[in-house]
Amino acid sequence: MDKQHLLTSVQMASFVADGMLRFDELIPDEINQQAMREIDEERIPRSYEKQGQPLSDLWPDSQGFGAMFRLPQVQGIIHSLIGPDPLYDHHAFHRVGPRHEEGQTWHADAIIDTRQHFDIQLFYYPHDTPREMGGTMFLPGSHLRRIHETDIGRYQNFVGQMPIVCKAGTLAIGHHGIWHCAQPNHTERMRYMFKLRLNPTVRQLLLWNTDDLDSPEIHKALFRNHKWYGNDDRLEYANRIKFWRFLTGNDKFDSNYWLTRIENMPERRVPVGTA
Ligand SMILES: O=C(O)CCC(=O)C(=O)O
Numbered sequence: 001m002d003k004q005h006l007l008t009s010v011q012m013a014s015f016v017a018d019g020m021l022r023f024d025e026l027i028p029d030e031i032n033q034q035a036m037r038e039i040d041e042e043r044i045p046r047s048y049e050k051q052g053q054p055l056s057d058l059w060p061d062s063q064g065f066g067a068m069f070r071l072p073q074v075q076g077i078i079h080s081l082i083g084p085d086p087l088y089d090h091h092a093f094h095r096v097g098p099r100h101e102e103g104q105t106w107h108a109d110a111i112i113d114t115r116q117h118f119d120i121q122l123f124y125y126p127h128d129t130p131r132e133m134g135g136t137m138f139l140p141g142s143h144l145r146r147i148h149e150t151d152i153g154r155y156q157n158f159v160g161q162m163p164i165v166c167k168a169g170t171l172a173i174g175h176h177g178i179w180h181c182a183q184p185n186h187t188e189r190m191r192y193m194f195k196l197r198l199n200p201t202v203r204q205l206l207l208w209n210t211d212d213l214d215s216p217e218i219h220k221a222l223f224r225n226h227k228w229y230g231n232d233d234r235l236e237y238a239n240r241i242k243f244w245r246f247l248t249g250n251d252k253f254d255s256n257y258w259l260t261r262i263e264n265m266p267e268r269r270v271p272v273g274t275a
Pocket residue numbers: 092094104109135136137180181182183193195
């Protein structure tokens with residue numbers, strides 16, 4: 001894997017804090033056009049392929065979706081987060097018709113799943129997506145609040161929610177726990193969005209370009225406050241510390257003594273009669 005395509009430690013810290021990363025205009029237009037054609041002409045089936053198969057076996061001749069995830073830049077992103085030899089979990093083609101006034105309810109694509117090991121989902125936008133066309137709405141920082149699918153469906157809007165308003169060829173990568181929902185399409189055009197879920201087959205440990213592992217920017221990225229959790233921000237920070245420890249293998253990593261304090265459960269006994 002060419003180091004130049006791997007994510008940096010600061011980007012990984014952003015993923016730990018936000019549960020997502022976005023790469024605007026990453027995919028060339030030729031691939032975007034082919035990808036939409038593949039959906040329209042049903043050259044790639046809507047139904048799931050064999051789940052749990054190596055991603056590398058999937059759609060070998062595809063000039064659209066296959067070419068998209070085989071791009072060295074996309075391979076570098078995938079490698080950084082879930083390592084080599086990822087597995088295909090499932091895919092979904094979304095075509096939201098013109099004047100489709102309904103959005104999805106807020107949800108995560110998961111049952112309650114408390115693993116530190118995580119899957120990623122690629123959300124690929126092959127054409128310009130202005131706000132009136134929807135885009136997928138994400139809630140950065142929601143991925144560590146593990147919920148069951150539409151448990152959060154009663155909510156309408158959150159402080160800090162982020163619609164993917166983007167140019168063609170944009171890719172968002174989400175942690176499996178990220179809260180999101182499709183938005184209505186108020187335009188006269190069809191909206192396309194392609195989702196692909198992938199599973200790791202290796203321990204997710206230092207898989208990215210770690211040259212900047214000691215950068216002070218990591219701390220800033222990890223302890224970003226998204227505001228929507230109000231006074232509960234420290235709980236989020238504690239969960240991110242655990243996640244960063246998992247990714248770096250550094251069990252002593254902490255900030256402000258937050259985890260070290262609650263992990264202090266001494267077992268050393270004072271010999272009886274010495275007091
Ligand atoms: O269409 C969208 O923007 C989101 C669809 C979605 O929630 C999904 O594929 O999991």
